[in-house]
Amino acid sequence: MKKATILVLSFVLVFLVSIGIVSAQVSPQAAGQALCKPVEFGILGSGVACSISNACGFNKCEGIYTPCESAASAKCITCMNGCSAPGSPPGCVAGCVADFQGMHEACMGSAIAAQNTLLSSGSFLANIVPCNEMNSCIKDPKRGLLTSETMESGMLKCPELDMDARKKVVEELKKRNSEFRRIFENSIQLDDPEWQKVLLEEMTKGYDFVDTNRLAQFIQSCKSGECGVNSKALSKALTAQDSKILAAKEVRDAMAFAEVKLPWWKQALVTGNVLNQNLVFRWGTRIAGVASTGYGIYNKLFAGEEEDEEEAPFNRNTQQLAQNDWNSAQSAAQNPQVAGDSVWTSCPGHRDGRCAGQAFCVTDEMGASQCISALPGGGDVTVAFSSIYIIDNIQKNLFTLKGPQNDGVVYHDDGFVNIDKGGTTKISVAGIGALITDFIMNRLFLGRGTTTYLGNGNADAGTYLTNTFILDYSSSVGVDAVNPTEQNRFKESTQIANFKQDNELAFTVNQLSLKPYKNAVDIGNLQGQYQILTRGFSNIVLAEKDKIFPLMTRNFAKGDALIVKNKGVKIPNTYLVNDGNYQYTIKTIGDSTKVLAKNGKVIQDSGPLGSQLSRRQAILVYNV
Amino acid sequence: MEKRGRCLQIASSRSAQIAVFFFIGLIILVSLIILSTSYKEDTSKLDVGIEAVQIDDANLRSFVQFCVDTVAKDAVFYLGFVGGNLKNEVFPQFFFVDSFYKIPYYYYEGNSLILTEDGFKNLVLAKYMNDNIRKCTNNFRAFRNARIVDANAKTNVEMSDDEVIFNVRYPVSINRLFSSRNLEPNYIAVVKVRLKELIQIAQNIVQNEVRKDRHIHWDFMTDVSSRNYNITAYTEHDNTIIYRIIDLENEMDKEPYIFQFANKIKLKRA
Numbered sequence: 041m042k043k044a045t046i047l048v049l050s051f052v053l054v055f056l057v058s059i060g061i062v063s064a065q066v067s068p069q070a071a072g073q074a075l076c077k078p079v080e081f082g083i084l085g086s087g088v089a090c091s092i093s094n095a096c097g098f099n100k101c102e103g104i105y106t107p108c109e110s111a112a113s114a115k116c117i118t119c120m121n122g123c124s125a126p127g128s129p130p131g132c133v134a135g136c137v138a139d140f141q142g143m144h145e146a147c148m149g150s151a152i153a154a155q156n157t158l159l160s161s162g163s164f165l166a167n168i169v170p171c172n173e174m175n176s177c178i179k180d181p182k183r184g185l186l187t188s189e190t191m192e193s194g195m196l197k198c199p200e201l202d203m204d205a206r207k208k209v210v211e212e213l214k215k216r217n218s219e220f221r222r223i224f225e226n227s228i229q230l231d232d233p234e235w236q237k238v239l240l241e242e243m244t245k246g247y248d249f250v251d252t253n254r255l256a257q258f259i260q261s262c263k264s265g266e267c268g269v270n271s272k273a274l275s276k277a278l279t280a281q282d283s284k285i286l287a288a289k290e291v292r293d294a295m296a297f298a299e300v301k302l303p304w305w306k307q308a309l310v311t312g313n314v315l316n317q318n319l320v321f322r323w324g325t326r327i328a329g330v331a332s333t334g335y336g337i338y339n340k341l342f343a344g345e346e347e348d349e350e351e352a353p354f355n356r357n358t359q360q361l362a363q364n365d366w367n368s369a370q371s372a373a374q375n376p377q378v379a380g381d382s383v384w385t386s387c388p389g390h391r392d393g394r395c396a397g398q399a400f401c402v403t404d405e406m407g408a409s410q411c412i413s414a415l416p417g418g419g420d421v422t423v424a425f426s427s428i429y430i431i432d433n434i435q436k437n438l439f440t441l442k443g444p445q446n447d448g449v450v451y452h453d454d455g456f457v458n459i460d461k462g463g464t465t466k467i468s469v470a471g472i473g474a475l476i477t478d479f480i481m482n483r484l485f486l487g488r489g490t491t492t493y494l495g496n497g498n499a500d501a502g503t504y505l506t507n508t509f510i511l512d513y514s515s516s517v518g519v520d521a522v523n524p525t526e527q528n529r530f531k532e533s534t535q536i537a538n539f540k541q542d543n544e545l546a547f548t549v550n551q552l553s554l555k556p557y558k559n560a561v562d563i564g565n566l567q568g569q570y571q572i573l574t575r576g577f578s579n580i581v582l583a584e585k586d587k588i589f590p591l592m593t594r595n596f597a598k599g600d601a602l603i604v605k606n607k608g609v610k611i612p613n614t615y616l617v618n619d620g621n622y623q624y625t626i627k628t629i630g631d632s633t634k635v636l637a638k639n640g641k642v643i644q645d646s647g648p649l650g651s652q653l654s655r656r657q658a659i660l661v662y663n664v
Numbered sequence: 665m666e667k668r669g670r671c672l673q674i675a676s677s678r679s680a681q682i683a684v685f686f687f688i689g690l691i692i693l694v695s696l697i698i699l700s701t702s703y704k705e706d707t708s709k710l711d712v713g714i715e716a717v718q719i720d721d722a723n724l725r726s727f728v729q730f731c732v733d734t735v736a737k738d739a740v741f742y743l744g745f746v747g748g749n750l751k752n753e754v755f756p757q758f759f760f761v762d763s764f765y766k767i768p769y770y771y772y773e774g775n776s777l778i779l780t781e782d783g784f785k786n787l788v789l790a791k792y793m794n795d796n797i798r799k800c801t802n803n804f805r806a807f808r809n810a811r812i813v814d815a816n817a818k819t820n821v822e823m824s825d826d827e828v829i830f831n832v833r834y835p836v837s838i839n840r841l842f843s844s845r846n847l848e849p850n851y852i853a854v855v856k857v858r859l860k861e862l863i864q865i866a867q868n869i870v871q872n873e874v875r876k877d878r879h880i881h882w883d884f885m886t887d888v889s890s891r892n893y894n895i896t897a898y899t900e901h902d903n904t905i906i907y908r909i910i911d912l913e914n915e916m917d918k919e920p921y922i923f924q925f926a927n928k929i930k931l932k933r934a
Contacts, residue, residue, distance in 0.1 A: 592879070599897060601880055622883050642894075648906075662764050
């Protein structure tokens with residue numbers, strides 16, 4: 041049965057061919073039309089790139105092949121028509137067909153060569169390569185490097201570009217110079233979700249944006265698009281970006297808009313770059329005069345020759361704790377193991393003109409914020425995160441910012457660092473001191489040790505909790521915390537049992553009342569004189585230009601025998617000292633400072649007894 | 665044998681008579697000498713006429729009492745003002761205002777040098793009285809027409825809240841003609857001053873200094889000042905603070921009583 045079928049089909053085929061040959065012999069025109077018909081592009085056969093309509097260069101191929109083949113076909117037909125003329129040589133038809141076949145091969149070769157040239161050039165200009173071929177172009181193994189002209193021609197805007205092609209473009213661009221990448225970044229549609237996905241992925245894998253404006257646009261577009269549902273991806277991608285890029289203002293603006301969280305270590309690098317753009321000013325040279333007053337007093341009292349021997353270990357301990365804080369912050373700044381994210385914000389409502397409305401603020405997860413523009417550059421200051429740490433490398437001070445209302449510190453040209461009214465700011469002084477202003481512009485010197493400012497959002501807002509020395513420049517009053525041993529020396533008054541039992545001193549200015557801590561001091565500016573309210577334990581000094589009038593509180597206000605090193609001190613202001621039980625007036629009368637009890641009697645005099653005697657005394661003493 | 669015995673009796677009786685006459689003659693001679701001497705003294709006294717009134721015990725006691733009172737006041741003054749003024753100082757350290765005017769240290773770099781109340785009474789006040797009463801009586805030269813003999817005084821000092829009481833035993837005898845009379849030896853001098861409390865105040869301050877010499881206890885001083893004292897801590901050189909306390913309730917020779925002492929603070933050396 042099978043053999044019969046094959047035999048029949050073979051017969052039919054031979055028959056049909058025979059008829060054709062006969063017909064040709066019979067009519068050359070008819071044979072020319074049949075034999076010179078152009079070979080259609082699509083049936084050139086597998087293995088020929090031009091054969092697939094979406095293949096890269098198909099359009100180019102076709103553009104070359106089709107006219108060429110048409111011309112060959114026309115030439116073949118003309119040749120065939122000549123064969124029907126009388127006297128045409130035998131084999132004329134066969135010759136025409138052979139010529140046509142040669143021209144066809146040539147046309148096909150030209151087209152394929154053009155396609156290969158295109159692929160190897162990488163110049164897939166939009167007017168040459170239609171969008172439907174672009175995926176093939178980009179992914180073809182023979183493809184050469186992308187050209188700038190290609191990218192600028194708009195091919196990267198092809199909506200048909202698939203993910204693999206896009207990734208391949210970006211992969212390739214990682215190896216290209218920044219100018220190439222800039223062209224790329226300006227050639228793609230950043231609001232294209234597909235590009236957004238690819239960029240998020242490739243940025244994570246190492247693609248660094250070059251054009252900060254385009255990166256900013258990408259962040260904003262992405263926030264409205266792909267990143268709106270995948271904000272972590274944006275943070276991850278940006279974390280992988282070069283810190284210098286992220287430090288650009290427009291990028292920070294965008295990150296603030298998109299609320300991008302960066303891990304603390306990355307934020308530290310970014311802020312470091314922002315800081316490097318800031319002005320440099322050096323505490324040691326600019327404010328030496330101001331600082332010397334506070335430091336001189338501090339040193340005279342607690343670090344110099346008159347240091348109380350019992351206080352010395354405590355002072356050393358508090359100083360060491362501050363040094364430890366500073367060291368920890370330094371190592372944290374260099375140790376990427378600690379978690380903690382922060383975001384850039386536009387410093388809404390910031391008190392410093394350089395910051396308000398500008399994306400100079402970094403805000404941690406707890407809400408504390410720091411305007412980087414308000415810090416000195418030149419490596420003087422480092423910013424680290426987990427809490428926000430402002431590490432002053434010159435002064436060896438550390439500011440630790442916490443709390444949702446803390447807008448961080450602002451360095452001023454006069455050397456004072458302004459701390460914010462909100463949250464808490466812990467100031468660890470490992471150097472010789474820190475100059476601080478607060479939101480009501482109190483100007484303070486902080487000695488070596490740790491002082492925490494409790495701002496808005498805390499129960500005791502406006503309080504400095506300190507284990508060291510604070511000098512208030514306006515009142516010329518300095519206070520110092522007292523060590524626990526000294527506190528234990530005295531039986532604590534039952535009056536302080538209900539207060540907070542921190543050993544630190546709660547220092548306030550102009551509150552005109554004491555915070556509920558067992559050790560507290562408030563300095564109030566009354567009309568023409570200052571009021572010092574005290575409770576518990578503290579050391580206090582009233583500063584003159586070169587000398588001090590020392591006093592202290594040991595449940596009750598007391599004088600300090602250190603006065604012997606400040607004989608004759610004449611303080612410029614009048615002070616009322618009230619310890620809750622006794623009140624004293626301290627003021628200069630004549631050539632010395634006197635302490636008057638409430639009954640008006642002088643109980644202490646910074647001056648000497650005097651050697652003038654009555655007549656009777658003189659007779660008895662001198663025997664005259 | 666009997667004859668020889670009678671001769672011996674006669675000889676013995678004669679020797680006894682000679683001895684009796686010699687003794688009587690000696691008595692007469694001595695009496696004449698004594699009488700002759702006393703006659704001369706009486707004569708000179710009358711001649712000079714120094715004593716219009718006859719020296720009696722009352723005058724002499726008044727004189728001695730005056731001295732006791734004076735020395736007592738001086739003793740209290742010196743104790744308060746310069747820590748005593750004794751030939752051998754009780755206190756080992758002084759703050760020198762000048763070479764004469766010096767104030768005792770009751771506290772000196774960690775050590776208490778202050779005396780107890782008994783120390784002040786016995787070593788300063790009583791001793792001053794004992795050492796100086798005879799300087800005041802000056803060998804009774806004001807009483808040249810009598811022979812007055814004294815002995816060392818012995819003093820016991822007591823303190824009440826507002827007085828210092830000197831109980832002085834000072835034996836004095838007056839010799840006239842053939843009579844010698846001892847005056848009543850016990851004298852009492854009372855100085856109105858609150859020295860007992862002043863010493864307690866000073867002791868309190870010094871005790872606190874020993875505990876911690878950086879503190880000047882304004883609260884304590886205020887309390888003291890409210891008891892009608894002035895109390896002030898003055899600042900001196902050489903790490904010294906001088907406390908001066910003035911008793912405003914009592915005057916001594918129309919001047920308020922002053923009690924002052926020095927404290928030397930222990931500070932690190934430069």
